Amino acid sequence: MSNPVPRxxxxxxxxxxxxxxxxxYAAERRFRLAGxxxxxxxxxxxxxxxxTMTINGIGGFQRATLKVPVAFSQxxxxxxQGLDSEGAAIRALESQGLPEVIDDFARETLGEEAADELxxxxxxxxxxxxxxxxxxxxxxxxxxLPASENLSAALAGDGQAALQPLARRLAAEGVLAERLDxxxxxxxxxxxxxxxxxxxxxxxxILTMLVTLALxxxxxxxxxxxxxxxxxxxxxxxxxxxxxxxxxxxPSIIFGLLGLAVFLTLFPSLRSAPLIGGMTLALxxxxxxxxxxxxxxKAVPPSIRDGALAIGASPVQVVFHHVLPLAxxxxxxxxxxxxxxxxxxxxxxxxxxxxxxxxxxPDSLTDPATVLPVQIFLWSDEVDRGFVERTSAAIIVLxxxxxxxxxxxxxxxxxxEKTW
Amino acid sequence: MxxxxxxxxxxxxxxxxxxxxxxxxxxxxxxxxxxxxxYVTAFIGPSGCGKSTxxxxxxxxxxxxxxxxxxxxIELDGEDIYESGMDVVQLRARVGMVFQKPNPFxxxxxxxxxxxxxxxxxxxxxxxxxxxxxxxxxxxxxWEEVKDRLEDSGxxxxxxxxxxxxxxxxxxxxxxxxxxxxPCSALDPIATAKIEELIDELRGRYAIVxxxxxxxxxARVSQRTAFFHLGHMVExxxxxxxxxxxxxxxxxxxxxxxxx
Numbered sequence: 001m002s003n004p005v006p007r008x009x010x011x012x013x014x015x016x017x018x019x020x021x022x023x024x025y026a027a028e029r030r031f032r033l034a035g036x037x038x039x040x041x042x043x044x045x046x047x048x049x050x051x052t053m054t055i056n057g058i059g060g061f062q063r064a065t066l067k068v069p070v071a072f073s074q075x076x077x078x079x080x081q082g083l084d085s086e087g088a089a090i091r092a093l094e095s096q097g098l099p100e101v102i103d104d105f106a107r108e109t110l111g112e113e114a115a116d117e118l119x120x121x122x123x124x125x126x127x128x129x130x131x132x133x134x135x136x137x138x139x140x141x142x143x144x145l146p147a148s149e150n151l152s153a154a155l156a157g158d159g160q161a162a163l164q165p166l167a168r169r170l171a172a173e174g175v176l177a178e179r180l181d182x183x184x185x186x187x188x189x190x191x192x193x194x195x196x197x198x199x200x201x202x203x204x205x206i207l208t209m210l211v212t213l214a215l216x217x218x219x220x221x222x223x224x225x226x227x228x229x230x231x232x233x234x235x236x237x238x239x240x241x242x243x244x245x246x247x248x249x250x251p252s253i254i255f256g257l258l259g260l261a262v263f264l265t266l267f268p269s270l271r272s273a274p275l276i277g278g279m280t281l282a283l284x285x286x287x288x289x290x291x292x293x294x295x296x297x298k299a300v301p302p303s304i305r306d307g308a309l310a311i312g313a314s315p316v317q318v319v320f321h322h323v324l325p326l327a328x329x330x331x332x333x334x335x336x337x338x339x340x341x342x343x344x345x346x347x348x349x350x351x352x353x354x355x356x357x358x359x360x361x362p363d364s365l366t367d368p369a370t371v372l373p374v375q376i377f378l379w380s381d382e383v384d385r386g387f388v389e390r391t392s393a394a395i396i397v398l399x400x401x402x403x404x405x406x407x408x409x410x411x412x413x414x415x416x417e418k419t420w
Numbered sequence: 421m422x423x424x425x426x427x428x429x430x431x432x433x434x435x436x437x438x439x440x441x442x443x444x445x446x447x448x449x450x451x452x453x454x455x456x457x458x459y460v461t462a463f464i465g466p467s468g469c470g471k472s473t474x475x476x477x478x479x480x481x482x483x484x485x486x487x488x489x490x491x492x493x494i495e496l497d498g499e500d501i502y503e504s505g506m507d508v509v510q511l512r513a514r515v516g517m518v519f520q521k522p523n524p525f526x527x528x529x530x531x532x533x534x535x536x537x538x539x540x541x542x543x544x545x546x547x548x549x550x551x552x553x554x555x556x557x558x559x560x561x562x563w564e565e566v567k568d569r570l571e572d573s574g575x576x577x578x579x580x581x582x583x584x585x586x587x588x589x590x591x592x593x594x595x596x597x598x599x600x601x602x603p604c605s606a607l608d609p610i611a612t613a614k615i616e617e618l619i620d621e622l623r624g625r626y627a628i629v630x631x632x633x634x635x636x637x638x639a640r641v642s643q644r645t646a647f648f649h650l651g652h653m654v655e656x657x658x659x660x661x662x663x664x665x666x667x668x669x670x671x672x673x674x675x676x677x678x679x680x
Contacts, residue, residue, distance in 0.1 A: 233486065303523035307586070310481060311536040311593055312513035321535070322525060
């Protein structure tokens with residue numbers, strides 16, 4: 001008399017079915033939690049890294065400085081007119097006796113003990129301040145000048161025990177203090193941690209990356225295009241594909257040895273130059289660009305190629321008008337990933353001499369230079385406490401550089417991305 | 421075998437003993453056919469019978485498939501298109517193609533249509549190009565719908581509009597022959613009706629060859645029909661004759677729905 005129960009209801013309203021249904025939902029929940037856990041773990045590790053780096057590195061952007069009152073009105077120093085370079089102006093001030101003037105005033109106002117702990121290059125810092133503001137010479141000024149490494153360590157509570165009372169006294173008087181040192185970003189390497197800066201290594205990194213990009217990007221993209229669009233599929237292209245994949249997995253030190261054996265044999269005078277560094281890193285980056293480029297090109301739908309071919313576009317027009325613009329976001333992402341890897345690379349650059357102590361930033365691609373990761377490696381070897389903080393600060397600079405590059409990659413990808 | 425049942429004018433394209441191989445597999449076996457101008461020729465047949473393969477030999481799109489090999493002779497106005505003297509870019513400017521799935525370029529509507537004339541240098545200056553774009557979109561029956569948004573992406577249009585855009589793109593280079601590979605199979609009935617109407621309007625100007633799965637469509641839009649089966653062209657004749665009094669039993673069986 002009642003309607004017959006449909007077969008599908010009969011099959012799904014059983015305890016067994018409902019139990020299996022609960023298991024399926026439980027499996028989904030477990031999967032989602034595992035995924036969430038993985039993300040949270042990665043975020044936690046990243047945060048830990050960033051927080052530790054920031055806490056340690058913040059000191060690297062500061063340095064111990066002494067406040068020295070200098071009454072320039074009592075001495076006859078003059079900044080000569082018409083000097084074109086800063087170096088010449090500093091030399092002119094040195095010959096007029098600026099170092100002695102600074103030393104005398106320090107002894108007079110801070111005492112013999114404290115004046116001895118002024119950084120030997122303090123007068124240079126004073127000279128730079130005078131060049132920035134020549135009116136200083138007409139009045140009495142409070143100059144903020146770097147302290148010596150030893151006093152800096154004493155201020156932080158270690159180093160020579162004998163200096164610690166002095167540091168405490170000067171700090172209490174407000175003469176000695178850790179002050180923000182933006183000069184860290186504009187100076188180069190130095191043996192004294194209080195005078196060391198990152199600009200030389202940063203500039204070396206930028207120059208090296210430019211060489212790497214200029215070599216690896218065109219060669220990598222052209223190789224990818226040729227392999228995908230023109231090369232016949234045969235044993236030779238299979239062999240090339242395997243070789244490129246292998247090349248991408250070769251440890252970077254091997255590329256360094258290759259650069260040493262080939263590039264430095266060909267151009268022995270270019271040891272430590274960003275040009276050679278860039279060439280070596282380009283070898284390493286190129287396979288990454290080829291692989292990501294081929295994948296991006298493969299992802300361009302064949303229907304777009306057909307459409308262009310069918311109205312009479314020549315193969316090269318198909319490639320440059322259609323395939324390349326559509327593949328570009330993928331190629332750029334791969335390129336930046338490769339470049340980011342190259343930026344952080346240390347080992348191959350040690351091989352070609354970019355670990356030298358370079359106190360002036362490179363002015364051209366052929367000047368001796370060092371790069372950020374090598375600078376970090378070199379400073380982390382130093383025992384001086386000042387360099388420990390400088391190392392962390394350099395790491396922050398490197399991470400910021402990486403962040404800028406990756407941000408650029410995401411911006412470019414979104415800018416060029418098209419849907420079809 | 422009768423290859424040109426209505427032998428009034430010189431055929432636009434002429435195929436003689438055309439065989440196509442994919443590797444060692446023979447996909448098309450000795451097909452001979454004459455394609456007249458100002459008519460619509462339909463290729464019908466069950467899936468995998470080789471009708472699309474044969475269509476793609478007519479503008480050498482098979483060249484893009486490494487393993488494909490074509491034997492025999494295909495002429496366009498008496499010239500062998502597989503001869504070394506015939507340039508493939510020139511051939512495709514003269515023999516346009518519309519594909520099964522609408523494939524507008526991910527560029528603006530204007531750029532989609534202007535692309536062909538631009539690469540071939542058919543338009544002098546911006547005003548001329550504008551005129552070509554408008555004329556092509558009008559002929560494709562799309563102008564009224566898109567004239568206010570020519571800078572929008574072609575991929576933002578509906579499926580039927582995209583397909584008409586592809587037709588506009590093909591006719592912008594003033595081809596003599598238009599090949600259509602199942603142009604309506606991805607479209608709904610209303611969009612299909614619009615395309616069929618368009619094909620009917622275009623036929624006075626071009627030789628049109630259309631591959632279709634739908635026998636009703638072949639009956640509606642074409643004047644000539646060729647029936648393909650397992651790589652052979654079984655029968656070719658006037659559409660009305662093929663659908664009412666087919667000479668071959670295989671044709672009859674297919675048309676009456678006994679297989680396919």
